[in-house]
Amino acid sequence: MFLQTMVRSSVAVAAVLGFFSTAAHAEQEPCIGNSAATTGPAAFGGQSIKMGAEIAIDEINAKGGVLGKPLRFVQYDDAGAPPRGVDNTRRVALSDKCVAILGGYHSTVAVAQAEPVNEIGIPYVGVLAANTKAIENGKTPNFMFRVSAKDKWVARFLVEQALKSSKTGKIAFLYENTGWGNGALPDVKDAMSKVGKELVAAETFNWADQDMTPQIIRARDAGADLVLLWALDREGNQILRSMDKVGWKPPIIGAWGIAGNLGELAGPLANGVEVIQTYTFMGSMDPKKQAFWDKLKAKYGIKDPSEIKMGSGVANAYDAVYIIAKAIEKAGSYDWAKVREALYTVNYDGLVASYEPAFDAKDPERQDAILPKYYKLTVWTDGKLLPLEQTSYGKSN
Amino acid sequence: MTTTIQYILSGLAIGGIYALVALGFHIMWSAARAVNFAHGDTLMLGAVLAVVGVDAEIPLPIACLLGIIAGAVFGVLLERFAIRPFTATSNSIGWMLTTIAVGVMIESLATLQFGGFSRPLASPGVKSAVHILGAGVYPQELAIPVFALLVMFGLKLMQRHTLVGRAMQAVAHDKRAAALMGINVNRIVAFSFALASLLGAAAGVLVAPVIQVSASMGALLGLKGFAVAIIGGITSAPGVVISGLCFGIMEKFVEGYISTAAREIIGFSVMILVLLAFPHGLFGKREVLKV
Numbered sequence: 091m092f093l094q095t096m097v098r099s100s101v102a103v104a105a106v107l108g109f110f111s112t113a114a115h116a117e118q119e120p121c122i123g124n125s126a127a128t129t130g131p132a133a134f135g136g137q138s139i140k141m142g143a144e145i146a147i148d149e150i151n152a153k154g155g156v157l158g159k160p161l162r163f164v165q166y167d168d169a170g171a172p173p174r175g176v177d178n179t180r181r182v183a184l185s186d187k188c189v190a191i192l193g194g195y196h197s198t199v200a201v202a203q204a205e206p207v208n209e210i211g212i213p214y215v216g217v218l219a220a221n222t223k224a225i226e227n228g229k230t231p232n233f234m235f236r237v238s239a240k241d242k243w244v245a246r247f248l249v250e251q252a253l254k255s256s257k258t259g260k261i262a263f264l265y266e267n268t269g270w271g272n273g274a275l276p277d278v279k280d281a282m283s284k285v286g287k288e289l290v291a292a293e294t295f296n297w298a299d300q301d302m303t304p305q306i307i308r309a310r311d312a313g314a315d316l317v318l319l320w321a322l323d324r325e326g327n328q329i330l331r332s333m334d335k336v337g338w339k340p341p342i343i344g345a346w347g348i349a350g351n352l353g354e355l356a357g358p359l360a361n362g363v364e365v366i367q368t369y370t371f372m373g374s375m376d377p378k379k380q381a382f383w384d385k386l387k388a389k390y391g392i393k394d395p396s397e398i399k400m401g402s403g404v405a406n407a408y409d410a411v412y413i414i415a416k417a418i419e420k421a422g423s424y425d426w427a428k429v430r431e432a433l434y435t436v437n438y439d440g441l442v443a444s445y446e447p448a449f450d451a452k453d454p455e456r457q458d459a460i461l462p463k464y465y466k467l468t469v470w471t472d473g474k475l476l477p478l479e480q481t482s483y484g485k486s487n
Numbered sequence: 488m489t490t491t492i493q494y495i496l497s498g499l500a501i502g503g504i505y506a507l508v509a510l511g512f513h514i515m516w517s518a519a520r521a522v523n524f525a526h527g528d529t530l531m532l533g534a535v536l537a538v539v540g541v542d543a544e545i546p547l548p549i550a551c552l553l554g555i556i557a558g559a560v561f562g563v564l565l566e567r568f569a570i571r572p573f574t575a576t577s578n579s580i581g582w583m584l585t586t587i588a589v590g591v592m593i594e595s596l597a598t599l600q601f602g603g604f605s606r607p608l609a610s611p612g613v614k615s616a617v618h619i620l621g622a623g624v625y626p627q628e629l630a631i632p633v634f635a636l637l638v639m640f641g642l643k644l645m646q647r648h649t650l651v652g653r654a655m656q657a658v659a660h661d662k663r664a665a666a667l668m669g670i671n672v673n674r675i676v677a678f679s680f681a682l683a684s685l686l687g688a689a690a691g692v693l694v695a696p697v698i699q700v701s702a703s704m705g706a707l708l709g710l711k712g713f714a715v716a717i718i719g720g721i722t723s724a725p726g727v728v729i730s731g732l733c734f735g736i737m738e739k740f741v742e743g744y745i746s747t748a749a750r751e752i753i754g755f756s757v758m759i760l761v762l763l764a765f766p767h768g769l770f771g772k773r774e775v776l777k778v
Binding site for chain 1: 490598603604606616624
């Protein structure tokens with residue numbers, strides 16, 4: 091009897107759920123969602139996405155919106171926690187019924203979101219987190235896209251730059267012991283073996299470690315003459331200080347975790363440290379960048395470009411919103427599947443890159459829109475992260 | 488040779504931080520038979536307030552001093568509201584939860600107000616490294632273990648030669664008997680928490696130029712400092728300082744000769760083994776309980 095009741099009620103629940111999920115799928119609305127850290131240590135990531143997305147949406151709405159309706163932006167905090175990211179994904183898709191969802195700062199969250207995104211079938215466009223596997227997840231059809239850097243390509247790009255600067259070709263890799271750092275290790279090794287080389291040292295460290303002299307000594311004694319760095323600002327600073335202590339100052343090229351406030355933390359020790367970005371507001375601006383910067387200044391009351399801690403996030407989010415808006419226009423509908431198809435046909439000349447087209451349905455690697463040729467090197471110079479070519483470091487190379 | 492000396496010097500710097508945190512635990516435990524599990528956050532509070540002070544254009548030494556005083560006030564308030572109400576009966580453990588809760592709240596509040604980035608605290612001690620037999624170290628780093636040793640000797644002197652020091656020992660030994668002898672037990676306990684927190688905040692300001700200031704800087708240091716206090720024997724000030732310094736040096740050698748990943752595994756394994764062999768810690772005395 092009990093069993094019967096159980097079965098009956100489960101069937102009823104399943105029927106109701108089924109009804110609701112079809113209902114939820116039925117009608118999407120002109121809104122773009124986002125799950126990102128807006129609190130906690132990486133809150134600057136969520137803030138930069140919000141700024142870029144809102145400015146793009148303001149511009150689009152000023153010209154009449156998409157398909158005659160104004161676009162909305164909704165952002166939810168995941169504080170870098172994967173379960174909250176998954177929860178936010180469902181909320182954006184099933185409750186807010188947004189056309190698409192933008193990704194956040196944390197790779198661990200992006201990897202966790204891949205599953206619900208493909209299950210629900212809502213287009214996801216990552217704008218910061220660079221983990222390779224989050225987007226190249228092997229699913230078809232794949233609803234995960236990205237308008238940001240990809241670790242696999244970043245690794246190739248940085249290895250290329252490193253071999254240009256290294257005299258002996260002996261390169262050490264220092265990386266944080268997290269999903270981001272450990273995920274990059276195979277990418278860097280692959281990139282090295284593609285040019286027939288091997289890392290002479292691969293050393294790891296934990297968040298909040300205060301001293302890295304053992305790792306530095308091992309890398310130095312292995313004969314490295316250049317260091318590739320996958321770290322955040324705090325640990326990047328401890329590495330520079332440990333190098334200072336043991337009296338070893340190799341050139342350093344890093345992924346964008348050290349693009350925040352390394353210059354403030356390490357002072358003159360940071361001078362010459364190169365960092366990859368997709369976009370920067372620092373240094374001299376061309377008219378397009380100047381116009382964008384003026385809008386940011388006016389809307390958010392920012393006074394100096396150095397106040398923006400993740401310029402790449404602002405520009406990536408801006409471009410991503412435009413690409414989504416153009417895809418909606420092309421699809422002629424807010425429907426998820428149609429918009430996904432249309433994403434492969436969008437051509438757009440954006441802030442970060444010229445997208446021709448943004449994505450390529452034939453190539454699983456091209457769920458990523460920003461090609462390595464658009465990656466930029468910036469360099470810490472007296473506390474400021476400037477475009478490499480505008481500094482004395484760029485000219486001496 | 489140079490590498491060995493480098494590991495010892497770096498280890499002393501880290502170990503000095505552990506020792507300072509562990510000394511705070513020792514002081515609190517000695518007087519109250521309870522500790523503030525948020526003691527790591529007292530360090531953070533001192534350092535964060537010093538940076539906030541510098542941001543508000545208060546001169547550096549005064550900002551540091553204000554941070555340290557605020558730390559002491561925090562200790563007194565915490566003892567009064569988060570510990571004393573929960574130690575009324577001898578076996579109550581509510582204070583564990585309340586102090587951990589306060590720690591989490593303080594850290595969240597600091598993240599909200601201070602932001603996520605680490606911030607530097609200027610000091611002449613980290614301008615340039617000094618070299619000893621080929622190994623490099625910042626003067627500020629050398630100051631940390633030296634300060635820990637000074638505090639240790641200072642505590643000993645205070646316990647032997649001052650009224651308040653003797654009263655602290657009496658309270659530690661037997662609260663009821665001390666009260667019957669006319670000692671204001673509550674005031675002595677409050678004083679010991681103030682002293683521990685003052686030292687904690689001072690340690691925070693001292694280590695800040697080396698490890699940078701952030702809302703999360705205290706959590707792991709608090710845990711390691713507590714581990715060191717237990718290994719050394721929480722009732723012995725020299726015990727916790729010596730084991731703190733040794734623990735720091737051991738960590739550097741594990742990182743140097745095995746790997747960074749092995750550090751916590753080996754470190755905490757050693758802690759468990761020491762406790763199995765010496766249940767009261769390496770230098771702790773067995774406490775005789777009269778029933």
